[in-house]
Amino acid sequence: MRTRESFRARFRRPFGADRFPPCLPGDRFARPRLPSVTPSGPVIAAVVCLLALASILPAEAGPGPVASDLLTTRVISLDGTWRLAPDPQNAGRDQKWYLAPRGEAKETKVPWIIQDAFGDYHGVAWYWREFTPPANPHAGGRCLLRFWAVDYAAEVWLNGVRVGQHEDGEEPFSFDVTDAVRADRPNLLAVRVLNPTNEPIDGITLNHTPHGIKVMPYQAGRNWNKGGICDSVELLLAPRARVEDVFVRGDWKSGQVRIQADLRNDAGKDAPAKLDFVIAPARSGSTVASARLERTLAPGVTRVETTLRVPGHRLWELNDPQLYRLSLRVAEDGSASCDERSVRFGFRDFRFERGCFRLNGRRIYLRCSHTTNCCPVGLEMPHDPDLLRRDLLNVKVMGFNAIRFIDGVAKRYQLDLCDEIGLMVYEESYAAWLMENSPQMPQRYDRSVSSMVRRDRNHACVTIWGLLNETHEGPVFRQAVGFLPRLRELDDSRMVLLNSGRWDAAGGGRLMRQQIPSVAFWAWMHQSEPWVGHNPTAETVRALGITWPGKTLALHPGPAGEYSVVRWKAPADGKCEVTAEFATIAERATTDVHVLHKGRSVFAGGINMGDGGPRARFAGAVDVRAGDTVDFAVGYGNGSYGADSTSLTLTIRGPGGKAYDAAADFDPARNGTGCWSYGQFDPGPTPRSDTFRPYTRDKVEAVGSLSNPGSREWQDVLDDRHPYQRVPHTAAIIQFLRTTGGGDKPLFLSEYGIGSAVDLVRVVRLYEQIGKGQTMDARFYRDRRDEFLADWKRWRMDEAFARPEEFFRQSLSRMAAQRLLGINAIRSNAGVVGHSVTGTVDQVMCGEGLTTTFRELKPGTVDALADAFAPLRWCLFVEGPNVYRGGKVHVEAVLANEDALAPGNYPAVFRVAGPAARVWERRVTVEIPPRSAKDEAPLATLVLAEDVPLDGPPGRYRFLGNFERGAAAGGGEAEFFVYDPPAQAGGQVTLWGQDAELAAWLTKVGIRTRVADQAQAGDPAGNEVIVACGKVPAPGGAEAMARLTQRVRQGATAIFLTPAVFSDGKDATALLPLERKGRLMNLPSWLYHKDEWAKDHPVFAALPAGGLMDYLVYRDIIPDTVFADLDAPAEAVAGANNAAVGYSSGLLVAVYRVGQGRIVLNTLRVRENLGANPVADRLLLNMIRYAQSPGPATRPAR
Known part of the structure; x- marks a missing residue:
């Protein structure tokens, strides 16, 4: 032309x-x-x-x-309809498939993925496209075939002539096809595409390539393995x-x-x-x-x-x-x-300087969210291209100033839009996450990152290159560290972040030995966790939410699931007697604890997990030979990192009768010189002794987290963490988010968030609506939906929700308040200078997003995030959220101020308002002093901290704060509840188990008690109420449970207040008096969390019920543990369904008929909070009143 x-x-x-x-x-x-x-x-x-x-x-x-008048390059698009066929035997090259399309080939579109036409297929596939190009109008001109992206490897033929091959799933590439193209005649373009698998094809396996978080076989929380011609194909007629x-x-x-x-x-x-x-x-x-x-x-x-x-x-x-x-x-x-x-x-200009992120010299709070660009049907390619634009517009509306592309580069048109709307981009390539080492790793890593930089370095919106995410010390990490000079040859104008989350051991940060100097620690030289520590003093140390008794040894797992380990090596052959007790010294550690002999498990338990309470004990004999290892390991249990400090009281009487005491023998100066050593096991579903690495004090060269524009060095000026926390957030977690920091460095929370369920019912219907109900991802969601509907029927969940859709609607709706709660705490932390929220959209088949996978808004989220990230905001706190009338609450107000106020005095008022009237008020003046560029105000300032007495009527109360003139801040509200003390209850219960505190509490509320052995076999059991808790009474074990069960069969009602009484030391439910024992199971309770529900049932009388459990009311009561795989109960009173990551479920409170009586199973944390939390008190009183009433007729399961 x-x-x-x-x-x-x-x-x-x-x-x-x-x-x-x-x-x-x-x-x-x-x-x-x-x-x-x-x-x-x-x-x-x-x-x-x-x-x-x-x-x-x-x-x-x-x-x-x-x-001037000149002929220019002509670009001819080859996008559109192509032919596609799988090549499972990898025979196409030898059989010359490049000469003609196969008969079994299907029509597909380009750009698109192989798996839409051939679901569940991976390996080699062939594409064909016929086209008729015009003659090249340029004298001596060249014809170029350009591919913007083929995932992962491509080999290309034009008219039977091989024109080239390329490897890398994101890099644009081109071939000169001048000698192969035929002008004004039909041309056949054939492309052989390799979508790698776990088995080598052409010597290439998936995990050894830059592949992001693709996985085979698929599991929720990762990305589908997919491939194909994933961006445009063009023919250029060029001079x-x-x-x-x-x-x-x-x-x-x-x-x-x-x-x-x-x-x-x-x-x-x-x-x-x-x-x-x-x-x-x-x-x-x-x-x-x-x-x-x-x-x-x-x-x-x-x-x-x-x-x-x-x-x-x-x-x-x-x-x-x-x-x-x-x-x-x-x-x-x-x-x-x-x-x-x-x-x-x-x-x-975007850089980190003087303790803050700065855009064009102005300090900003980096407000980011991350996306993997997951989409329905096309997986990382949208069936509607507008979906990926919506992500950018949505986060801009919510108040974000940046977006992070975490699992591969952005689409080109996304960067165009970010340029135009003023949204910064933090971008990573496929090589940034889960690439394994191989001889080809250095070349593949460098090419992956380099291609991202070359493709996108002209975009004004791109302000940060990210090299890694959550990567441990090792060859890939070191490759990234050493890549900086090469990157600076390509681009010297942008910030570079090394390793989001700093899971390597070189990240610096504030070490435990700096934060609790009176305690001796063994840990990695430049990493805070995992560790083994010893309090050598006689005093109890209280710090960081830990209550650490004197002369006590403790362990903490690592952020990536590393086990912390105390190892004992046998000095001689013989029998040794081991006594080990693990116990939480944090507010509520949730850890898995283990004893292993030569790598074989001899004990496994849980702290506040499964059937475990705050302690787990092992006592037994171990036959050893000289040099055998006995390991005592602590893992991070429910996968929620943080607040997991666990003490270990350990004594060993070794061969010959010599006594060893892990605490008394602790050597703070030498590791491994005697029988004791301290170290870690690698992360994994179970601890592996062969991965033990002893902690060292060898100085590891600290590598900074970022490199500013123009710098060729890693600068150690910023800490970078992913502090995911258990949900619902307790007081200790909120305090952790308010105070966590990088020591002498500011902190960037490059990941943290709280998600929701995936609306399994609606998402399946949306796939059906667009005619894609049989794709891989649609079938995954449908299977999870069917599992939920089976629970819906078995547990009669229609007694809590009008329809299945209501369960999911409530889950999506309550996410907004939980996100606001967490970000409220983070914004009050003056040490945090930026936060990247998990995640932009429901991705990796999980409910982590601010919007759903079809980009539908989750109710309330837009308003909540816009409020949370307001540049000027009141962050208010109330502890505790559930108090008795006549008690006190502690209130605090923190002003988060992103340089929104000019110097001056600003009057503010704070109030506590109850059901009837205002009950407390305080006025303050907030002074914003003049500041220079070198003396900036903190990003958050404590303005008020007081204890407020409460003597008002029971009900909902609000702590409120606002400026009276001159400023309009966001936030400014926190809720709590006031309760009347319990009335005298009356009646009598039988206590089964040794629990003096429970007995005293029952007496205090007017309930008479008797111990189990006072109930004779001949006594009538028809109206007897038994509360089982604490140490199992004599004779213990199965015999004691059989006696209790006999009372139930005769008509008694037994309330099992904690599940620990069902354990025989090996099986957590071995003594459960049901034919089908089921199991105790932990459900996800962090970013991906279960949704707990309660029916409007006598157990929840005078408490919120009839839907999802209110996280403010039940914050301290909700457990991680459920009863799973049981037969349908007579009454499913409360349960939990995890539809956030895959699907799992169980019961929190259930009533079963046993003979003429009933048993009430319970995992709610009633006993742990009894006497300290009005909700726990009321729940136990309700259970007893319910047990005292005649039981309803048994209804069959539907």
Whole structure:
């Protein structure tokens, strides 16, 4: 196609996709399209504003280049309908499949994935496309075949001629096909694509490639293994002198523009050429700077560098993202052809300096969320391209200023939109996560990251390159550390973050020995956890939520699930007697504890998990030979890292009668010189002794977390963590989020969040609605939905919810308040300078997102996040949230201030309001003093801390705060509940088990008690109420349980207050008096968490019930443990369903008929909170009253 327009005329043409041809591997110029987002409510106005911002920028005038009439490069899209066939035997190359499509081939579209046409297929697949190209109009011109991305490896034939191969799932690449293409005749393009698996194909396996978190076989929480031609394919008819790449850097202070252009000359000899450079605002096209250079291009690639200056340049800002466009034309002297390239760029600077992130010199709080770009059907490719635009618009509306692409690079059009709406980008390639070491790792890692940088380095929105995520010390980590100089050759203008979460051992951070200096620790030199510590003093140490008795040994697991270990090595052959007791010394550790002999488990238990309470004990004989190891390990239990400090009281009487005491023998100076050593096991579902590594004090070279623009070194100025916490958040967790920090360094929380269930009912119907109900991901969701519906029927959940949809609706709705709760605590932490929220969207088949996988809004989330990230915000706290009338609550108010207030005095008022009236009020004046650039105010300041007495009526209370003039802060509200003390209950119960505290509490509330042995076999049991708790009474074990069961069969009702009484030391439910014993199981209770529900039942009388359990009311009562795999009960009173990650479920409170009587099973943390929490008190009284009443007729399961 001949183009007779002048260069200047083309430059001034209105904004359009045909204005300049796309390039490799620089920016692609795309037509802006109004997103087809259909948000509702408060989102509409904000989206309109964003789109207006992206399309209205003032014009600037200036001189342009001389006009000329030249032929330009033509780009022909080969996207659309292709043919696709699997090659499971990898026989296609030998059988010459590249000569013609296979008969079994199906139609597919490109770009798209193999797995839509051939679900569950992985390995080699072949694509075919016929096309008829015109003749190349350029004298001596070249025909180029360009692929923007093929995942993972591609081998390409054109008309039976092999034109090249390429490896890497995200890198654009091209082949010169001039000698193979046939002008004005049909051409056959064949592409052999390798989507790697766990078995080698062409010597390539999935885990040894840059693959992100793809996994086989699939499991929730990871990404599907998928592949194919995943971006556009184009044929370029180009002149022999052309632009291969352009890199533009604008200096934010001076307006200077550094331009680096790589020009290719395929003439086979030197070629004199003219280069025209033109800069203009991206929206107006009016030239503001231009230059012409004359260069002689040698054969191959010639790099040309030059500098222009834009007068009166405007910065790319979050609220005013000014963009400029550089256009470059190269024309060989005497030729009628030219090649043109156009890229957008901006003037901006983003760095970490003086303890904060700064954009264009101004301090900002980095507000980010992360996305893996997961989509229905296409998995990482949207069936509707607007889905991925909605993610960006949604987070911008919610108040975020950045988005993190965590599991592979962004789509090109996403970066275009981020440029336009003022949303910063933190970008990582496939190599950043879970790539395993291999001989090819260095080359593959470098290529993956380099291709990301080359492709996206002109985008103003891209401010951070990320090299790794959650990667341990090892070859891949060290490859990333050493890659920085190479990256700086490609781009010296951006921040680089090394390893999100800093799971390596070189990250620095504030060590435990610094935070509790009176305690001696063995740990890695530059890593806070895991550790083994010993309090050598006689005093109890209280710090960081830990109550550490004197002369006590304790262990803490690591953030990635590393087991902390105390190892004893037998000095001689013989029998040794081992006594080990593990116990929580944190508020409520949730750890798994183990004793292993030569790697074989001899004991496994849980602290506040499974059937375990706050302690777990092992006592037994172990036959050893000299040199045998006996290991005592602590893991992170429920997978929720933090607050897991666990003491170990350990004595061993060894061969010959010699006594060993782990605490008394602790050596703070030497590790492993005697019988004792301290170290870690690698993460895993079970501890493996062969992975033991002793802690050392060898100085490991600290590697900083970031490199600022222009720096070629890793700077140790920022701590980077992923502090996921148990849900619901307790007082200790909230305090942890308020105080956690990096010691002498500010802290960036690069991951943290609280999700919801996946709405399994609705998501399946949405797949069906678009005709994709049989895709891999749709079938996964359908299977999980069917599991939920089976529980719905078995447990009669319609007695709590009107329909299945209501369960999911409530889960999605309550997420907003939980996110607000956590971010409220984080914003009050002056040491935290940024937070990347998990996650942008429901991804990896889990419910972690701010929106659903179909990008539907979760109720209340937009408002909650906009409030949470308000630049000026009152963060209010109340402890405790459930108190008796006449008691006190502690209230605190923290002002989070992102430089929103000018210096001055601002009056504020705080109130506590109850059901009837205001019960407390306090006025304060907040002073904002003048500050200099070197003396900035903290991002959060404590303004108020008081104890408030309460003597009002029972009900809901609110702690409120607001400015009275001069400022309008977000936040400003916290809830709590007041209860009347329990009335005298009356009646009598039989206590089965030794629990003096329980007996005293029952007496206090007016309930008479007798112990189990006072109930004779001949006594009538018809109205007897038995409360089973504590140490099992004599004779213990199965015999004691049989006696109790006999009383139940005669008509008694037994309340099993804790599940620990069912354990025989090996099986947690061995003594459960039911035919089918089931099991005790921990359900997810962190980012991915179960949803607990309670029916409107006598057990929950006068408490919120009839739906999901209120996390404020039941915060301290909800356990991690459920009864699972039991027969349907007579009454399913309360339960929990995990639809957030896969599916699992169980019962919290259930009533079973046993003979003429009943048993009440319970895992709620009633006993642990008895006497300290009004909700626990009321629940036990309700259980007893229920047990005293006649039981209802048994209803069959439906």
